[in-house]
Amino acid sequence: MKVFKAGAAAAVAAVLALTATACGGSSDKASGDGGASGGAKDKIVIGIKFDQPGLGLKTPDGKFSGFDVDVATYVAKELGYQPDQIEFKQAVSAERENLIANGDVKLVVATYTINDKRKAKVDFAGPYFLAHQDLLVRADDTSITKAEDLNKKKLCSVTGSTSAQNVKTKLAPEADLLEQGGYSECLTGLENKKLDALTTDNSILAGYAAQEKNKGKFKLVGLKLSDEPYGIGLKKGDKDLQTKVNAALKKMVEDGSWQKAVDKNLGPADYKAEPAPQITEGS
Amino acid sequence: MFDFLDSGQYDVLGAFWVTVQLTLYSAVGSLIWGTILAGMRVSPVPLMRAFGTAYVDIVRNTPLTVIIIGCSLGLNQTLGISLGGGTFKEIGFRLAVLGFIAYTGTFVCEALRSGINTVPVGQAEAARALGLSFFQVLTLIVLPQAFRAVIAPLTNVLIALTKNTTVAAAIGVAEAALLMKEMIENEPQALFAVFGIFALGFVLLTLPTGLLLGWVAKRVAVKR
Numbered sequence: 267m268k269v270f271k272a273g274a275a276a277a278v279a280a281v282l283a284l285t286a287t288a289c290g291g292s293s294d295k296a297s298g299d300g301g302a303s304g305g306a307k308d309k310i311v312i313g314i315k316f317d318q319p320g321l322g323l324k325t326p327d328g329k330f331s332g333f334d335v336d337v338a339t340y341v342a343k344e345l346g347y348q349p350d351q352i353e354f355k356q357a358v359s360a361e362r363e364n365l366i367a368n369g370d371v372k373l374v375v376a377t378y379t380i381n382d383k384r385k386a387k388v389d390f391a392g393p394y395f396l397a398h399q400d401l402l403v404r405a406d407d408t409s410i411t412k413a414e415d416l417n418k419k420k421l422c423s424v425t426g427s428t429s430a431q432n433v434k435t436k437l438a439p440e441a442d443l444l445e446q447g448g449y450s451e452c453l454t455g456l457e458n459k460k461l462d463a464l465t466t467d468n469s470i471l472a473g474y475a476a477q478e479k480n481k482g483k484f485k486l487v488g489l490k491l492s493d494e495p496y497g498i499g500l501k502k503g504d505k506d507l508q509t510k511v512n513a514a515l516k517k518m519v520e521d522g523s524w525q526k527a528v529d530k531n532l533g534p535a536d537y538k539a540e541p542a543p544q545i546t547e548g549s
Numbered sequence: 550m551f552d553f554l555d556s557g558q559y560d561v562l563g564a565f566w567v568t569v570q571l572t573l574y575s576a577v578g579s580l581i582w583g584t585i586l587a588g589m590r591v592s593p594v595p596l597m598r599a600f601g602t603a604y605v606d607i608v609r610n611t612p613l614t615v616i617i618i619g620c621s622l623g624l625n626q627t628l629g630i631s632l633g634g635g636t637f638k639e640i641g642f643r644l645a646v647l648g649f650i651a652y653t654g655t656f657v658c659e660a661l662r663s664g665i666n667t668v669p670v671g672q673a674e675a676a677r678a679l680g681l682s683f684f685q686v687l688t689l690i691v692l693p694q695a696f697r698a699v700i701a702p703l704t705n706v707l708i709a710l711t712k713n714t715t716v717a718a719a720i721g722v723a724e725a726a727l728l729m730k731e732m733i734e735n736e737p738q739a740l741f742a743v744f745g746i747f748a749l750g751f752v753l754l755t756l757p758t759g760l761l762l763g764w765v766a767k768r769v770a771v772k773r
Binding site (some may be wrong): 384428443461 | 601621622625626627629636637638641654718719720721727729730731733734735737738740
C-alpha cells in the first residue's frame with residue numbers, strides 16, 4: 267500500500283511538473299508573438315526542422331544542430347538576438363506557411379525551397395543555399411549514373427514530397443517508388459538492399475550520410491535533378507525584415523561563417539556544396 | 550479557389566477509389582478474422598481462449614500506425630515478405646490490408662462477443678441438449694443471432710476502418726490521405742480548399758454507409 271501511495275505521489279508530481287512546463291511553453295509563445303509584431307522583445311521564435319541531421323536536428327538532450335540552425339543563429343544575431351534568446355519551433359513542411367502567416371514564428375529556416383506558389387502566401391529572404399535533388403545509394407553501388415537508370419530501380423522518398431512527385435511525373439515514371447513517412451525509414455530498406463536509392467535534396471542526403479552511425483555505408487551519386495534554392499520564410503509584406511535578413515545572409519557569406527557552417531555540418535559526407543547563391547529575393 | 554483541380558495533376562477520384570478498395574478488402578478480411586477470434590474467445594478449449602484474449606488485448610492496444618509501419622519496415626524491408634506483390638505499390642497495398650485486418654479484426658471480435666452475450670443461454674443449452682457439437686451450436690444457433698444484434702456496432706467499426714485507411718499513407722499507399730499530402734505540399738495557398746475536399750470525400754463515404762447499415766440493423770434486429 268505504501269508503495270502504491272508513493273507511486274501515486276510521484277505520478278501527481280510528474281503531472282504537476284508537466285503542467286508547469288506546459289505553462290512555461292505557452293508564455294514563451296506569447297513573448298514570441300510579441301517578437302513577431304516587430305518590437306525589440308527578448309525572444310525570437312524561429313521555425314526549423316527537428317528531424318534532419320546536418321540541417322536542422324533536435325538532439326535527445328534538447329540541443330539543436332545543423333546548417334539551418336547555424337544560419338538561423340547567425341541571422342538572429344544580426345537582428346539583435348543572442349543565441350539564448352532564440353526559441354526554435356518545429357516547422358513541419360506542410361505547416362510552414364501557416365506558422366508564418368499566423369505569426370507563430372518570425373522566420374522559417376527549414377530547407378524551404380523558394381517557389382511562386384509559396385510566395386503567394388509568404389515572402390522569402392535569400393536564397394542562402396542552393397540544393398539539388400540527388401540520390402543516396404549504398405557505398406559500393408555503381409549501377410546508377412543518370413536519372414534514366416532509375417526506371418528499373420527501387421526508389422524511396424518521403425510521402426507527398428516534391429522529390430517523390432518529381433520522380434513520378436518527370437524523372438523516372440517507371441521506377442518502383444516507395445513513399446515512406448520519413449527518410450530514416452527509407453535508410454532501413456536501403457541498408458537491407460530492399461531499396462536501391464533514396465532521393466531528395468542533396469543537402470538532406472548528405473546530412474544522413476554524415477551521421478555517425480551511417481558513416482561509410484552510403485554515398486551521394488551527385489546528380490543535379492532539380493534546383494532547390496533555400497530561402498528564409500517570413501511574413502508576407504515585411505520588407506523591412508526581408509532587407510535585414512538579406513543583409514545578414516550577405517554578411518554571413520562575406521565573413522566566411524557561411525562556408526564554415528557548410529563544412530562543419532555537411533562536410534563529413536564528402537559533399538561538395540555549391541558556392542553561396544546570389545540573393546535574389548526582395549531586390 | 551478550386552482552380553488547382555482543373556490542372557489535371559491530381560486524381561482525387563482515383564485516390565478515393567484506392568481508399569474504397571482498401572476499406573472493402575480489409576472489411577471482408579477483418580470480418581472473417583474477427584469471427585474466428587470471437588469463436589476462440591468463447592470456445593471450451595482453454596488454450597484457444599487464452600490465445601484469443603492475448604491477441605485481442607495486445608493488438609487492439611497497439612496504435613494502428615505502429616502496426617502499419619511495422620508491416621512495412623519489419624515484414625517487408627527487413628524480413629523481405631512481399632505477399633506476392635512485385636512493385637512497392639502492390640506490396641504496400643497488401644501489407645496495409647494485412648495490417649488493417651489484424652487490427653480491425655480485434656474490434657469485430659469484441660463487437661461479436663457482445664452480440665453472443667445477447668443470445669439467451671437457454672438457446673445454447675437447448676442446442677446442446679439436441680446433441681449439437683460446440684462448433685454446430687456456435688455456427689448454427691448462436692452466431693446468426695449474434696450477428697443480427699451487432700450490425701450497428703459493426704457499422705461503427707466499418708466507419709472507423711474507412712477513416713483508418715488514411716494511415717496507409719504512412720507506407721506510401723496512394724490513397725486519399727497521400728494525395729492530400731501532395732496537394733498541401735504543392736498548393737499551400739489553397740490549404741483549406743484541399744482539406745475541405747478530403748473531409749467531404751470521407752463524409753460521402755461514411756455517411757451513406759452509416760445510414761444504409763443503420764436501416765439494415767433495424768430491419769434484422771432480433772426483437773426480444
